[in-house]
Amino acid sequence: MVATATTSAFFAVPSPDSIAKTTRPGNGVASVGPMKSKSASGGLQVKANAQAPPKINGSSVGLTTFPDSVKIEDGTPSHPPRTFINQLPDWSMLLAAITTIFLAAEKQWMMLDWKPRRPDMLMDPFGLGRIVQDGLVFRQNFSIRSYEIGADRTASIETLMNHLQETALNHVKTAGLLVDGFGSTPEMSKRNLIWVVTKMEILVDRYPSWGDVVQVDTWVCGSGKNGMRRDWHVLDLKTGETLTRASSVWVMMNKHTRRLSKIPEEVRGEIEPYFMNSPPVVAEDNRKLPKLDECTADFVRSGLTPRWNDLDVNQHVNNVKYIGWILESAPLPILESHELSAITLEYRRECGRDSVLQSLTALSGNCVDDLENSAEVECRHLLRLESGAEIVRARTEWRPKPANNPETAGEVSAESA
Amino acid sequence: MLKLSWNAADHAQALSQCRFLEGPRPGLLASGRRAAAATVSCCSSPASKAPALAVVSDGLARVEPGSGSLADRLRLGSLTEDGLSYKERFIVRCYEVGMNKTATVETIANLLQEVGCNHAQGVGFSTDGFATTTTMRKMNLIWVTARMHIEIYKYPAWSDVVEIETWCQGEGRIGTRRDWILKDYATDRVIGRATSKWVMMNQETRRLQKVSDDVRDEYLIFCPRESRLAFPEENNGSLKKIAKLEDPAQYSRLGLVPRRADLDMNQHVNNVTYIGWVLESMPQEIIDSYELQTITLDYRRECQHDDVVDSLSSHEPDETLEAISQLNGTNGSAVSPATEDYRQFLHLLRLSGDGLEINRGRTQWRKKPMRR
Numbered sequence: 001m002v003a004t005a006t007t008s009a010f011f012a013v014p015s016p017d018s019i020a021k022t023t024r025p026g027n028g029v030a031s032v033g034p035m036k037s038k039s040a041s042g043g044l045q046v047k048a049n050a051q052a053p054p055k056i057n058g059s060s061v062g063l064t065t066f067p068d069s070v071k072i073e074d075g076t077p078s079h080p081p082r083t084f085i086n087q088l089p090d091w092s093m094l095l096a097a098i099t100t101i102f103l104a105a106e107k108q109w110m111m112l113d114w115k116p117r118r119p120d121m122l123m124d125p126f127g128l129g130r131i132v133q134d135g136l137v138f139r140q141n142f143s144i145r146s147y148e149i150g151a152d153r154t155a156s157i158e159t160l161m162n163h164l165q166e167t168a169l170n171h172v173k174t175a176g177l178l179v180d181g182f183g184s185t186p187e188m189s190k191r192n193l194i195w196v197v198t199k200m201e202i203l204v205d206r207y208p209s210w211g212d213v214v215q216v217d218t219w220v221c222g223s224g225k226n227g228m229r230r231d232w233h234v235l236d237l238k239t240g241e242t243l244t245r246a247s248s249v250w251v252m253m254n255k256h257t258r259r260l261s262k263i264p265e266e267v268r269g270e271i272e273p274y275f276m277n278s279p280p281v282v283a284e285d286n287r288k289l290p291k292l293d294e295c296t297a298d299f300v301r302s303g304l305t306p307r308w309n310d311l312d313v314n315q316h317v318n319n320v321k322y323i324g325w326i327l328e329s330a331p332l333p334i335l336e337s338h339e340l341s342a343i344t345l346e347y348r349r350e351c352g353r354d355s356v357l358q359s360l361t362a363l364s365g366n367c368v369d370d371l372e373n374s375a376e377v378e379c380r381h382l383l384r385l386e387s388g389a390e391i392v393r394a395r396t397e398w399r400p401k402p403a404n405n406p407e408t409a410g411e412v413s414a415e416s417a
Numbered sequence: 418m419l420k421l422s423w424n425a426a427d428h429a430q431a432l433s434q435c436r437f438l439e440g441p442r443p444g445l446l447a448s449g450r451r452a453a454a455a456t457v458s459c460c461s462s463p464a465s466k467a468p469a470l471a472v473v474s475d476g477l478a479r480v481e482p483g484s485g486s487l488a489d490r491l492r493l494g495s496l497t498e499d500g501l502s503y504k505e506r507f508i509v510r511c512y513e514v515g516m517n518k519t520a521t522v523e524t525i526a527n528l529l530q531e532v533g534c535n536h537a538q539g540v541g542f543s544t545d546g547f548a549t550t551t552t553m554r555k556m557n558l559i560w561v562t563a564r565m566h567i568e569i570y571k572y573p574a575w576s577d578v579v580e581i582e583t584w585c586q587g588e589g590r591i592g593t594r595r596d597w598i599l600k601d602y603a604t605d606r607v608i609g610r611a612t613s614k615w616v617m618m619n620q621e622t623r624r625l626q627k628v629s630d631d632v633r634d635e636y637l638i639f640c641p642r643e644s645r646l647a648f649p650e651e652n653n654g655s656l657k658k659i660a661k662l663e664d665p666a667q668y669s670r671l672g673l674v675p676r677r678a679d680l681d682m683n684q685h686v687n688n689v690t691y692i693g694w695v696l697e698s699m700p701q702e703i704i705d706s707y708e709l710q711t712i713t714l715d716y717r718r719e720c721q722h723d724d725v726v727d728s729l730s731s732h733e734p735d736e737t738l739e740a741i742s743q744l745n746g747t748n749g750s751a752v753s754p755a756t757e758d759y760r761q762f763l764h765l766l767r768l769s770g771d772g773l774e775i776n777r778g779r780t781q782w783r784k785k786p787m788r789r
Contacts, residue, residue, distance in 0.1 A: 128508065128576070146534045147527040147689065151680050158678060162512040169511045303672065308704060309523050309693050311516050320512065324678050335677070353701075 129170045136276045137219045138171035141237060144212050152401065154207035157327075157340050160244055161202070161320045164232050167216045175274060187266040188252070195228070196253045197319060200345040201282045202246040206236075206402075207339065213237040219276045226262050227251050228271070231281040247282040285344050289393040292382040297360035301329035302386060304357040316350045322392045326381045329359035330396070334377055338398035341376075346393040356386045375400065494532065496539050501641045502584035503536035506602055509573050517785065519572035522696075522709050526567065526689045529597050529611055532581045540639045552632045553617070560593070560615045562688055566648075566655035566713045569609040571601070578602035586640045590627045592616050593636075596647035610647040612655050659715055659777050662765035666729035670698040672769060673726040686720040695764045695778050698728040707760060707782035714778040725769040733763040733779065758784045 129140025142163050150156035172178045177185045183195050208214050215237045223229035227249055234244035252261045263271075294300060310321045323343070327335070351357065364378040381394040494505025507528050515521035553559070573579050580602045585595040592614055599609035619626045648655045679690040691714060720726065764778040 145527070145531045147530060147687075151677065151684065156678060162510070165512055166510045303674075307693055308696055308699070309515065309521055313514070313516055313518055315516060318512065324676055327677060 129167060129174065131171075131174055132217075136274060137217050138167060138174060139215060139217050140167045140170055141213055141215050142166075144208050144210050144214070146210055149210050152339070154209050154339075155212075157202070157204070157343065158320050158323055160204065160207075160234070161323060163214070163216055163234070164202075164218070164246055164248075165320060167218045167232065168230055171218050171220075177270060177274075185267060185270045187264065187270050191261075191264060191267075192255050193252050193261055193264075193267070194255045195250045197248055197250050197347055198227075199249040199347070200246065201248070201285055201342070202244060202344075203282055203342045204244050204340060206241070206243050208236060208243055214243060219274075219278070220271070221275050221278060221280075222272070223249050226260075228263075229280065231278070233281055245281045247280045247284070285395075287395070289344070289346055289395055290380060291393075292360045292362055292380060294360070297329075297362045297382070299329045299331055299361040301359045302356075304328060304359060306351070306353055306355060308353075311353060316352055317355070319347060319392075322347075322383055325357060325359050325383055326361075326392065326394050326396075329361040329381070330379060331361070331363070334379075334398055337400060338374075338377060339401045340396055341399045342395075342397040344395045348390045348392060351385065351391055357383055357391065358386050359383050494535055494539070496536075497582075500540075501639065502582055503532065503539055504580060504582045505532045505535055506578050506580045507531070509575055509577050509579065511575050514575045516704070517572065517708060519574050519708075520577075522567065522569065522712060523689050523693055525569060525572075525599070525609065525611075526565075526692055528579065528581060529567070529583070529613075530689065532583050532597065533595055536583050536585075552635055556626075556632070557620045558617045558626060558632075559620050561618045562613055562716050563592070563616050564614040564655075564713070564715050565611070565688065566613070566711070567609065567611040568654070568711045569599075569709065571606075571608040572708065573601065573608065579608070584641055584645060586645065587633055587637050588614065590633075596645070598647055612647050654711055654713060654779075654781070657713070657779070659713060659779050660763060661774070661777060662729055662731055662763050666698070666765070667731040668698045668700050669730070670694075670728045673697060673728055675720065675722050675724065675726075677722075680722050684722055686722070686724075688716070691716070691720075691766060691776055694726060694728050694766055695730075695776075695780070698730040698764070699762070699780075703760065703782060706785060708785050709780055710759075710783045711781040712778060713780075714776050716776045718773060718775045720768075720775055726775060727767055727769050729765045729767070730762050733761045735761040735781075 129138055131137065132139045140163075144155050144159070148155055148159040148162075150159075169178070169183055172183050172185075184193060188194065213236075214234050217233045217235075219231055221229045221231070228251075230248045230250065232244070232246040233242065234246075235242050252263055252267075253259065254261050304325050306317050306321070310317050312318045322345070327340075360382045362380045364380060377398040379396045379398070381392075381396065382390065383392040383394075384390045494503060496503050509520045509524070513520050513524035513527075515524075578601075580600045581597055582600075583595060583597045585593055588594045593616075595613045595615065597609075597611040598607060599611070600606060601608050616625050617627075618624065673694050675686045675690065679686050681687040692712060695712070695714065696709070760782045762780045762782070764780065766775040766777070767773060768775065
């Protein structure tokens with residue numbers, strides 16, 4: 001369960017209007033003095049959709065123009081000239097000339113390939129994220145920190161999941177729906193309802209490394225009659241390539257009775273405006289995750305206990321930690337030679353500080369002995385209390401690590417690790 | 418994560434962080450010697466504000482501050498005007514927040530480490546958490562943490578922005594100190610301070626080693642010359658000796674095992690994990706009512722992935738703390754331990770099997786403020 005603190009954000013989340021007004025290309029870096037929007041003088045004025053920053057390079061930048069001035073390449077509708085200018089014909093000629101110069105310069109300037117390529121990220125210097133795309137998608141950038149990379153020098157799957165969790169919460173917060181740290185909306189909170197994740201599927205195309213900056217987009221849709229689906233798309237900010245796609249299914253539960261609940265009408269009213277009608281970003285994996293036990297498992301690791309640091313605000317184990325435990329029983333040859341390409345998780349039950357867990361892994365089909373040389377490996381996993389109650393079922397798929405991993409270069413060196 | 422040893426792969430990583438904006442990563446640098454000899458120059462972006470630093474030695478890879486990867490240019494940190502310290506801002510993420518709805522001490526330790534790494538990278542040294550110079554690598558010397566002392570006065574919460582400033586200075590023949598000051602970016606108030614002591618160790622022999630002055634000067638060029646201390650006050654806790662915990666301990670948590678996520682690139686348990694282990698033996702009643710104000714750890718021995726560790730704690734009476742508690746209490750009445758405003762504990766981490774000490778520590782706790 002995602003349950004974290006809510007506090008007044010240090011930066012007040014910028015209202016959609018303020019985003020629209022203050023955003024000019026290059027706002028953060030090269031401030032262009034004469035380009036600042038002026039209101040009544042026929043200067044350039046930026047208009048944008050609510051909650052969507054004006055896009056550069058052509059689209060959705062509205063400008064007041066004079067009828068006979070330079071046409072903007074995006075074909076925004078021209079507005080009738082301001083009346084006071086019409087009354088001063090000499091001024092209008094002068095102002096038209098000035099405007100022409102300004103617009104031409106701006107056009108020139110907008111075409112400059114200046115770095116960074118994404119000025120919108122300068123609006124978000126602290127990585128708070130913002131709503132894009134007609135108010136339905138939330139976007140946040142993360143720079144991979146040194147302690148987030150794993151033994152193989154790339155961001156760990158836990159790091160990726162942490163980023164997904166952070167953007168989910170920030171989305172709800174930025175949409176103004178966050179009441180408490182559980183991601184509950186006001187109507188949910190009144191009824192003691194919380195969201196609980198039941199299923200998570202993650203596909204990783206490439207793991208980012210230290211210093212990479214990733215952009216995470218997230219949005220929500222309905223799922224069946226009483227569920228919600230949250231999808232994520234992660235890309236490398238520099239290259240634009242997709243790094244990760246993920247999809248999760250959530251249901252509503254009463255936090256006191258721990259019983260599942262239908263979505264009340266009032267809550268529907270709150271959240272449905274934010275639903276995007278899009279197919280899942282990860283094709284739904286409907287394969288049944290079979291049950292495992294000591295007999296059918298190939299590897300078992302027992303005695304796993306939560307540490308203080310694993311617990312969320314409610315003293316339940318944060319669900320990202322489960323992945324770490326699941327991988328605890330994955331065979332070492334796989335971990336060293338392969339990387340996780342996909343993981344599907346089915347959450348069954350939560351656990352707390354006093355739980356003692358067991359992690360079981362079974363290989364699907366592959367022979368244990370020749371794992372390093374296998375192309376693709378699939379495993380089934382079960383995380384359960386030692387008393388038997390299931391916490392998470394999972395399926396993982398693995399592929400050989402990419403050949404140009406710097407780790408393999410390091411191994412060639414004379415220095416010992 | 419703090420890596421206790423350096424190898425060629427770290428250096429390859431360091432160089433790969435400095436890359437032309439358009440170009441791909443430089444190719445694999447297979448051998449340590451080749452990597453050390455390469456002088457990499459990168460174009461600096463116009464937005465760069467940090468001063469350019471001169472090349473100090475021919476073998477040292479130089480990175481023009483402000484250039485390099487996208488993250489570097491977006492990095493919320495940079496060297497200060499005089500180039501002698503480094504400041505960076507971090508936003509606290511939801512998963513870094515613990516049971517108290519505030520950042521955990523492990524998060525703080527991770528951020529201190531991150532800013533230390535970025536400082537080292539910013540001045541062009543290798544990326545093992547502290548600078549190793551070419552000469553050090555030739556002599557097989559690496560930095561290891563000897564002591565870590567962190568004081569937090571106010572824990573940041575989710576979405577708070579913390580600004581951390583760090584610098585390093587020499588200490589004695591073999592030691593170096595790295596200091597940090599943490600501030601709440603919104604209020605500019607100091608929310609924490611930290612200091613750490615590092616010594617040079619021979620990677621092969623695993624023994625501490627003294628070095629000649631010119632080796633030391635090689636890395637000290639980026640450190641302030643006049644003494645600048647995060648803890649300038651006399652008798653501060655960062656210098657206090659830590660006694661060894663006597664058996665039997667009041668509280669313990671046995672059988673702690675490193676998880677995969679605890680291991681750094683060299684398969685050693687990273688330093689922040691020890692902090693978690695030290696706190697593991699704290700009982701629920703302390704965790705519920707108190708928050709950690711100070712933690713001091715003396716690192717004695719490293720831990721490998723297959724070690725099993727016991728964490729032991731005992732209440733350590735401290736005269737000054739008890740005096741403060743009694744001043745706060747009503748006159749004449751005995752202050753019972755359960756209601757004290759401050760508590761202090763002594764800790765020991767040791768291997769389960771043979772009892773060898775891994776590290777020892779001291780923590781000070783203050784009663785939690787009443788939060789909403």
